[in-house]
Amino acid sequence: xxxxxxxxxxxxxxxxxxxxxxxxxxxxxxxxxxxxxxxxxxxxxxxxxxxxxxxxxxxxxxxxxxxxxxxxxxxxxxxxxxxxxxxxxxxxxxxxxxxxxxxxxxxxxxxxxxxxxxxxxxxxxxxxxxxxxxxxxxxxxxxxxxxxxxxxxxxxxxxxxxxxxxxxxxxxxxxxxxxxxxxxxxxxxxxxxxxxxxxxxxxxxxxxxxxxxxxxxxxxxxxxxxxxxxxxxxxxxxxxxxxxxxxxxxxxxxxxxxxxxxxxxxxxxxxxxxxxxxxxxxxxxxxxxxxxxxxxxxxxxxxxxxxxxxxxxxxxxxxxxxxxxxxxxxxxxxxxxxxxxxxxxxxxxxxxxxxxxxxxxxxxxxxxxxxxxxxxxxxxxxxxxxxxxxxxxxxxxxxxxxxxxxxxxxxxxx
RNA sequence: GCUAGGGUAGGGUAGCGGCUAUCCUAAAGGACUGUGGAUCCUUUGACCCGGGUUCGAUUCCCGGCCCUGGCCCCA
Numbered sequence: 001x002x003x004x005x006x007x008x009x010x011x012x013x014x015x016x017x018x019x020x021x022x023x024x025x026x027x028x029x030x031x032x033x034x035x036x037x038x039x040x041x042x043x044x045x046x047x048x049x050x051x052x053x054x055x056x057x058x059x060x061x062x063x064x065x066x067x068x069x070x071x072x073x074x075x076x077x078x079x080x081x082x083x084x085x086x087x088x089x090x091x092x093x094x095x096x097x098x099x100x101x102x103x104x105x106x107x108x109x110x111x112x113x114x115x116x117x118x119x120x121x122x123x124x125x126x127x128x129x130x131x132x133x134x135x136x137x138x139x140x141x142x143x144x145x146x147x148x149x150x151x152x153x154x155x156x157x158x159x160x161x162x163x164x165x166x167x168x169x170x171x172x173x174x175x176x177x178x179x180x181x182x183x184x185x186x187x188x189x190x191x192x193x194x195x196x197x198x199x200x201x202x203x204x205x206x207x208x209x210x211x212x213x214x215x216x217x218x219x220x221x222x223x224x225x226x227x228x229x230x231x232x233x234x235x236x237x238x239x240x241x242x243x244x245x246x247x248x249x250x251x252x253x254x255x256x257x258x259x260x261x262x263x264x265x266x267x268x269x270x271x272x273x274x275x276x277x278x279x280x281x282x283x284x285x286x287x288x289x290x291x292x293x294x295x296x297x298x299x300x301x302x303x304x305x306x307x308x309x310x311x312x313x314x315x316x317x318x319x320x321x322x323x324x325x326x327x328x329x330x331x332x333x334x335x336x337x338x339x340x341x342x343x344x345x346x347x348x349x350x351x352x353x354x355x356x357x358x359x360x361x362x363x364x365x366x367x368x369x370x371x372x373x374x375x376x377x378x379x380x381x382x383x384x385x386x387x388x389x390x391x392x393x394x395x396x397x398x399x400x401x402x403x404x405x406x407x408x409x410x411x412x413x414x
Numbered sequence: 415g416c417u418a419g420g421g422u423a424g425g426g427u428a429g430c431g432g433c434u435a436u437c438c439u440a441a442a443g444g445a446c447u448g449u450g451g452a453u454c455c456u457u458u459g460a461c462c463c464g465g466g467u468u469c470g471a472u473u474c475c476c477g478g479c480c481c482u483g484g485c486c487c488c489a
Contacts, residue, residue, distance in 0.1 A: 003480075053489065059415095060487075077489040105489090110415085112483060121489095264489065308489075338448055370443085372450035380450095387448065401450070 007109075007117025014327040019311075021325040022318070023102065025148050026122055030100040033141045035124060038099050040081035042106075046071040048080045051297060052266070062106045074106035078123040078308065079293065086127055087299030095128030098137070114282060114313040124287075125306030127294065132240035135270045135289060136248065138305050139241070142274065142285075143250045145309075150323035154284060157257035158272040160238050161288075163221075164261060166230030167209060174202040180261045183213075187279075218242045218256040237269060266290045270305065276317070284317060285309035332382065334375035335361035338368055339388035344411065348384060348396070351414050375401065384414075 004010060011019060027037070046063050063073035075081055078101060086093065101123045111117060124141050126134045139156060146154050164183070168176050182197035189197075198206045216224070221235050238256060245251040262271045271288035275281070287307025294302035318324040333352055335345050345361050352359045360378070362371050368385070375383045385397040390408065399406040 006480075049489095057489085060489090079489070107488080109487075110485095111481095112485095115488080263487095266489090336449085364442095367446095368448050369446065369450075374450085376450040383450085385449075389448080397449090399449075404450085406449085 005117070007111035009116065009118070013329045017329050018325040018327045022149065022311075022314075026102070026145055027100075029145045029148050030122075030124060030141055033098070033137060033144070035098040035100040035141065038082070038085065038101050039103065040075075040078070040085060040101070042074055042104060043072050044075050044081055044084075046073050048084060048297075049073055049076065052080050052293070060108055062108055075103065076105055076107045078103055078105070078121065079290075080297065082123070082125065083294045083297035083299065086294055086302060087297050090300055096134065097125075097127040099127070100124045100141075114310075114316055116312055120311040122309040122311075123306060124309075125304055127302050127304045129305075130291070130303040132237050132270075133244060134303075135237070135241050135305050136244035138287065138307060139245065139254070139272065140248050140250055142287075142307055142309070143253050146253075146274075149314075149318060151317060151321055153276050153278075153321060154253065154274055154317075155277050156254040156272050156274050157260045158238070158241065158254055158270065159256065159258050159260040160234035160270050161261055161267055162230045162269055163224075163234035163238070163258055164213070166228045166232075166234065167212065168203070169230065170227060171203065171205055171209065176201075177265060179203060181263050183259060184261045184263045186259060213258045216256070216258055221256065234269070241270065260286075262286060262288060266293050268292060272307070281317070281320075282313070284313050328379060330379035330381065331360055331375075332357040332380070333359040333384060334371070334378065334380035334382075335359065335384045335386060336368055336371040336375065337362055337386050341386045341388060341391055344386050344391055344396075348386065348411070348414050 030037075046058070049061065049063075050057055057076070061073050061076040063071060066072050081103075082099065082101070086097070102120055103123070104118060105121050106118050109115065109117065122145075124138060126138055139158070143156060161180070164180070165176060168179055173179055179198070179201040182194065182201060185197075186194055195206065203209060212224075218238065221238060225232055225235055242251065242254070242256070245254055260271055260273050262273065267288040268291045269289040271286070273286035274284040276284070285307060287305070289303070289305040291303040292301075294300075294304055315324065335349055337345050349359050349361055360380075362374075364370075364374075366374065372383065380401055383399045383401055385399060385406075387397065390396055391411065394411050395408050396411050396414070397406055397408055
């Protein structure tokens with residue numbers, strides 16, 4: 001017997017119906033927000049992926065030589081591919097671009113809760129707009145997807161990196177990237193290690209800085225205006241975003257949280273992460289603004305903002321909240337036969353199928369009892385019984401499998 | 415890469431140094447030769463792999479593989 005490869009999943013029909021429902025809600029929500037779908041190949045050149053993440057990424061992805069000796073890989077993320085797509089057709093694409101995609105991604109990592117080697121990830125991005133309205137649109141899609149999926153226990157923690165960057169500059173902090181990394185880990189590491197890390201980055205007055213991060217809200221952040229240009233830009237941006245979120249009616253799902261920085265180097269302004277309200281689980285997903293990334297892939301300067309949401313954690317969250325759809329397939333019609341009535345079975349099936357119904361019939365030469373048993377098993381809503389006796393009078397029986405009620409109708413009425 | 419726990423029919427489980435390896439469920443069929451969900455019966459189907467200890471290992475020991483968590487990392 002062969003087994004699945006580690007960290008991969010099979011989706012059997014019952015699971016597939018539930019997943020399709022979830023994906024449908026996600027697609028519809030994105031499209032109602034004016035996003036259009038794109039797809040790119042599952043394989044890309046290793047150089048493209050390494051462009052953003054460096055050569056060391058090789059250890060964490062599926063990378064191999066193809067028969068032509070080219071180093072290629074299964075895509076571990078979407079950003080390089082979509083940046084390439086934009087750079088390739090820079091001139092003809094009208095800005096802003098509002099794109100979404102639900103590609104499969106592969107990462108060669110140790111699987112654990114909420115993390116597999118093969119997974120789907122919704123990517124939602126807006127390219128070409130610097131406006132905080134674009135940031136808001138991206139946040140809004142994320143929030144509406146969560147709500148439309150029936151989720152309630154979540155909160156968007158929103159920040160702007162430039163605020164912290166400006167603040168750290170005021171305190172003459174030497175290594176700002178490293179400081180970002182440490183502050184990002186604040187909740188995960190012991191207090192001592194955290195303080196130690198801050199000191200190493202040259203942050204002596206960490207009490208003051210942490211106090212600011214903890215106490216500032218969207219209501220009082222304006223008090224910090226006038227300190228330096230970076231902070232002013234961040235403040236204006238955050239106030240705009242929260243105002244727009246208010247206009248859109250999703251403000252209640254958001255909170256200003258200046259401690260959110262995200263470890264990644266390429267985010268430039270707004271960043272966000274989504275947590276359950278009590279922050280018990282790990283981050284559900286996150287994203288932000290990355291204005292310089294497309295350019296680094298050889299395109300023109302293209303401001304961008306977006307997020308990536310993996311299906312694995314989403315499924316865990318939905319199951320935890322009890323809103324994962326029922327895993328059950330069903331069928332509109334099962335046509336049962338008694339005796340030599342094949343010609344009627346086929347023609348009835350064709351008529352119903354042309355009308356758009358899902359229809360199936362016996363392929364096992366079963367007796368009526370077992371045909372009904374099978375119809376029950378596949379959750380057929382209705383069974384049409386084509387019997388020799390009735391067909392002589394031009395009649396068939398329709399049985400409602402839920403009520404058990406059965407009526408005799410004219411065969412031509414189908 | 416590091417670390418904890420675990421691997422018995424398709425799914426869920428019991429068990430023991432030696433019995434025909436337990437039960438539930440599932441699937442196929444029958445009881446019911448023209449009516450599903452109930453009941454009963456039949457059939458199908460498992461001790462992860464390799465080595466060691468032993469008269470004998472599914473059980474004990476070692477190694478590997480795999481699974482479930484945690485760490486590193488997290489695009």
